[in-house]
Amino acid sequence: MSLRNRTFAGLLAAVMVALVPNMSFAAVFSPQTATLDNGMQVVLVENHxxxxxxxxxxxxxxxxxxxxGVSGIAHFLEHLMFKGTADVAPGDFSKIVARNGGNDNAFTTWDYTGYFQNIARDRLDLVMKMEADRMTNLQLSDDVVLPERDVIIEERRSRIDNNPGALLGEQMRASLYMAHPYGRSIIGWMHEMEQLSTEDALDFYRKWYAPNNAILVVAGDITMDELLPMAQKYYxxxxxxxxxxxNRVKEPVQHxxxxxxxxxxxVGQASMSRYYLAPSYHSENAADAAPLELLSEIIGSGTTSRMFKALVVDQAIATSVGTFYDPVAVDLATFGVYGVPRDNVELADLEKAIDDQIADIVANGVTQDELERAKQKLLxxxxxxxxSLSAGARVLGKSLAVGLSVEQVESWPDRVSAVTVDQVNEAAKRVFNDKQSVTGWLLPPKDGPVSGRGPVLPIDTGAGVH
Structure with missing residues (x-):
């Protein structure tokens, strides 16, 4: 269980930029769904x-x-879910999965908490029984809770406090969201983590961990006729x-x-990053989400993007530059831009060059050719x-957990295909609003960099905590 130690842009490139609420129903995952009498949603993606x-x-x-006052309790409970029930001793859950040839893990973000196992088809009954058992029969006492609290505190020290990029990303989000809890650290603020108690964990568990607040997603070599009786038996x-x-606080107008x-x-090499408030697929102005996905692809995704060609290749003032945007959220999303200057370039000069690129996009927009190429890459x-065995499970699970429907997920290709140049350009004008932004500079010490240190990018710590 560890904090994903990557930039948010890297995470998106690896997992979600390509896969966010996506996929044509018949052409890609063809999910089947059902709902148990207790309200638990069941989703199947067959893959034989x-x-x-x-x-x-x-x-x-x-x-x-x-x-x-109890920041970090969601992530703490994720850890504690491995501490056992009357039938499974503390720490044995993962050992049993491993002995049966599988692997498992869990993750926490602002909007959802997930648990998964990859296992042979004939062992699904076993892991489903154990997962259902800990949904309702978790046993916690100070003897197991307090030592695990020390573990998450050490995790914060090693993954956040000892990582300048993660620290700056955490500070930037706290500045970007003035009231909304998306500005809160997922792993928790240290002074609050130190006070987390067994009762805090049990209160959170009893309130939120119930079948009608959960989604079961299974992908692989099984049919719904086989899966549904098993899900009914255990869940x-x-x-x-x-x-x-x-009950989320609404973000106020920013000025x-x-x-x-x-x-x-x-830090050996300076770097910068900027976060803008942006709509998600589940927020106001959701119609801008698909155009913004395409905008991010056009201007900052990979070596063929507009910013990379301009600042890394043509002007040769940056070693790295890009954008990131993930519109799958309960509330607002973040549109980000980042860059690392060449050794002989001042960070202020790179920031100005990035600002010039943004100003040109706002003034002149993207072209039809750029849009068509971006659409083709996403599709x-x-x-x-x-x-991928698990891609469908991850995409559908994440999307449903934030309040999207299967139909919204599966219609993503149609929405992307229908986006026009005007829609992208209007969305760009709305998202690049300096009043709704925070810029982060990560710099070496004022007396000069430590020898041998390389660039450290600010990390958007919303990548998730394991």
Missing amino acids: RAPVVTQMVWYKVGSADEPL GVIPRGDVLTR APRKVTMHDPR DSAVFARD
């Missing part, structure tokens, strides 16, 4: 290439749903919990850009996703 399956249980709760007998709502500057002796990636 090998006798293996992925089981994922997604709970519709994350760090943005935590009570004030269907668990009583329905309370009807829950996410001024913010800037966060951090010097750190572990091609939907086809490539068929080769």
Whole structure:
């Protein structure tokens, strides 16, 4: 269980930029769905290439749903879910999965918490029984909770406090979101983590971990006729919990850009990043989400993007530059831009060059040719996703956990295909609003860099915590 130590842009490139609410129903995943009597949603993506399956249980709760003063409790409970029940001793869950030839893990973000196992088809009954058992029968006491609290505190020290990019990313999000809990650290603020108790964990568990607040997604070598009786046997007998709502504070109107500057002796090469508030597929102005996905692809995705060609190849003032955007969220999303200057280039000069690129996009827009090429790349990636056993489970689970429907997920290719140049250009004008932004500078110590240190990019710590 560890914090994903990558830039948010890297995460998106690897997992979601290609796969966000996507996929044509008949052409890619062809999911089948059902709902148990207790309200638990069941989703199946059949894949009979090998006798293996992925089981994922997604709970519709994350760090943005935590009570004030107990930041990190969602992630802490994720750890504690491995501490045992009357039938499975503390620490044995993963050992049993491994002894049966599988692997498992879990993750926490602002909007959801997920648990998964990759296992042979004939072992699905076993892992489903154990997953259902800990949904309702988790046993916690100070003897197991307090030592695990030390573990997550050490995880924060090693993954956040000892990583200047993660620290700056955390500070930037806290500045970007003035009121909304997306500005809260997923792993938690240290002074609050130190006070987390067994009762805090049990209160959170009892409130949020119920079948009607969970989604079962299975992908692999099984049919719905086989899966549904098994799901009913283990999950269907668990009583329905309370009807829950996410009480999120609405972000107020923002009136001024913010800037966060951090010097750190572990940084050898300066870098910068900027976050803009942006709509998601589940927020107001959701119609801008697909155009913004294409905008990010055009201006900052890979070596053929507009910014890379301009700043890395033509002007030769940057070693790296790009954008990131993930519109799958309960509330707002973030559109990001980042860059690393060449050794002889001042960070202020690179920032100005990036600003010039943004100004040109706002003034002159993108071209039809750029848009068509970006559409083709995104649509091609939907086809490539068929080769992955777990891609469908991850995409559908994430999307459903934030409140999207299967139909919204599956209509993504049609929405992307229908986007016009005017829609991209208008969305660009709206998202590149300096008043709704924070710029981060990550710099070597004022007395000069430590020898041998390379560039460290600011990290958007929303990548998820394991």
